[in-house]
Amino acid sequence: MKISFTLNEKAVSVDADPATLLADLLRENLNMTGTHVGCDTSQCGACVVHLNGESVKSCTLLAASVDGQEVKTVEGLAKSKDELHPMQTAFRDNHGLQCGFCTPGMLMASIDLVNKNPEPTEGEVRDWLEGNICRCTGYQNIVKSVLAGAAAMRDGN
């Protein structure tokens, strides 16, 4: 079937099997491999993207269901390599990543949090990220990054 949607502000149209999951559509059909797959039980959050501005686990969503909708992935965050999204900058500045595998999902989830709650507390960040597993960092620097990213987003950086 044909699935047409807006991906990172550009219109795309893909022919795919109706059973295709959004994560697979992005990675396999569209070669957008920034969205990662870390589990098969909707537990890890490596696959988080935005659907109409809200974070969703793309491994659990049928690609067909995004027809006509707006999807944003990690590849759509930065304007250029010199103009990162403030949350991306915050993760870089605060050592919020090690192997980088959980990072796309962490970024997408965190931006959604800050969109909803521009001034989250440390506890709120930890609670919100409960659905995103990172095996490398122990979370401390991720939390620090999100708090810094939130501040930068508030300042409109």
Next chain:
Amino acid sequence: MKDFIGVGSSPKRKEDLRFVTGKGQYVADIKRPNMLMGAFLRSPHAHAEITSVDIAEALRMPGVRAIYTGEDMRADEVGGLPVGWAITDRNGEPCKEPLHPAIAVDKVRYVGDAVAFVVAESLEQAEAAAELIEVDYKVLPHVTGLVEALQADAPQIFDDVPGNLCADWEMGDNTAVDAAFENAAHVTSIELVNQRLVGNPMEPRAAIGEYEPERGQYTLWTTSQFPHVVRLLMGEFVLGIPQHRLRVVAPDVGGGFGVKQFHYAEEAVVTWAASKLGGAVKWVAQRSEGFISDAHGRDHVTQAELATDAEGAFLGMRVKTYANMGAYLSTFGPNIPTNLYAPLLSGVYRIPAIYCEVKCAFTNTVPVDAYRGAGRPEATFVVERLVDTAALELGIDKIEIRKRNMIPADAYPYQTPMVVEYDSGDPMACLGRAEELADVAGFAARKAESEAKGLYRGMGVSTYVEACGLAPSRLAIQMGARSGLYESATVRVHPSGAVTILIGTHNHGQGHETTFAQIVSERLGVPFENIDIVCGDTDKVQHGLGTYGSRSLVVGGSALNKAADKVILKGRKIAAHQFEADLEDVLFENGEFSIAGTDKKKSFNEIAGAAYLPYDFPLETLEPGLEEQAYYDPVNFTYPGGAHICEVEINPDTGIVTLDRYTAVDDVGTIINPMIVEGQLQGGIVQGVGQALFEHCVYDDASGQLLSGSFMDYCMPRADNIPHLVIEPLSTSCAHTPLGVKGCGECGTIGSPAAVINGVVDALRHIGVRHVDMPASPNRIWNIIRKTRTRVAAE
């Protein structure tokens, strides 16, 4: 002032830009022309004979190109998966090393053992066809528990391994220990389980094999921590591919923690299948497949005793451990609970006599091998639980008993009774500083506050020392390693003065691209941004042993430092030629070559340029070019250590343990990049906390099935389980590495499980609890509290 980013600073990591923009390239992201997809059919039984495999119907499915069984690989004379580090038992006999076929032949020995490999045009086609393969099994009795496996009536897993005993191993002086126990005023005995874990790096394992028949060239892309070792093990021992025809690439890898430092069956299968089909074949593990095919970690049962005098001075220690090997030996399997375990049983204490025996057992479970810390967390857990229990029994404060027995700073180098000699350290200072930072003095008040809320609060202390920087080859080979464990590095200076480093370690989260660039920036004065790192590709990097055992900076960084020395020497030779001066008179400082006492000087870039434009070099004595390679073999292990103090709060109604405070003071030697070191410690601590509170890999003994086979059942630590960690370095310089570094990747995981469990036991002490096995899950704690209450009520 330095105008370069060198040692001791924390620049932004070079690797991060590609990761935050989604441009990392992991194996699963790679596509090759006309690539086929593979899926494994895995055994649903823990132990069974394969009586027949019928692939006829599956083979007729659309898109299916081939289906391979163990029989096909055997017929093609594919070898078994080799062991890289074997051990010798107490009688001097080699450990049992049964054949480990990449795909099972005749028999399956654990749930998840590969039975067939389907290659098709798409993954969906491969998976659909795998379901149509008809395997007839004759199910056999199985055993998953390691103590049970060694009992006389246990099912036999291999015909040629009597009693399922891989090795009965020992270290230490049994007679001296017996004497120490005879003279003891007090003996503390404990029994503990170091539960089985699944390492679960967030990137599942994956491999792509490719064969170009016209060139006779093989390539394997794999999620590996040590691509050169995979090339050696798979090329030489499994597939018989000449090394120069096999390229192994480990690109961006999403975490390792030991899980990716083994040569896995899937790597050999995709490469072999690619050679049969003349193209590329890809396999990516699903997470649930990873649970039943990634090597697991830990899984010990231990009895330990500590002999003390009346004042709590340690006199001797006796340890008996059962260690689970799983169904086959993984690459380093038997080495972990023996050589990487027993030598650390002295901890940071003076213990005159120690004896340890280890029985390694085969069971019908996934093979067990190194997982972050590998043997050393297990040893630390034994030592620190013993010490805590002894303190309780003797009525001595837990910090006081540790201080009474600690190796004082002036006693280093310190020879333990267990082979290793600690070169440097100051455990007393680490513990003292941790006490201050953790506000031990304020604990009583916090405990009273918790009590007022109906909560139990406990404080847990742990010290640790580890042996890492694997490894001095001479010692490693005595201990059974089948290769030296040196490392290699090349510093390639380009005509512009920019540098490419080619190094045999592998970066999968540790920030090597940054740290190694800092070392070279410091040594050569080259701007940090002009230095790039290449690793993980056997066609680009000369050689290497990879990343594990906290060795990258210690061994690889030392090789890099040595290569930088050689570059400086060569640069001085070029400068001497250009200045028409003697080599001895040429100095190199702050990125400049100069002649002492003159104003003659040339920048590093000028000399680099000259090296490649050698119109008048005396070619017999001075070759063009500025590129140097060095191999470094450490003279000893390194011994990072430290002290961790935590506080837990337990809700007696729910059994939930909340980790409330955590303080760590760690001695990792000289620090190159403080930000990265702190990140390594944070991540390590949380993995150890995961073991202490959450993670448990459980087999159902009756069915032999893995019960904790997904993130739904295997509880990983999450952001909301962890408090803000207070971490401070306290460095003593390593006496034998040129940079003074000791390694830091495993420290946190080694120190934290004992600290947390000691805290949990402390919180439950008032209701008579003396030990709690890991993980201290709500269910376990609630049951302990309920049982104690029922007992107290009945009394």
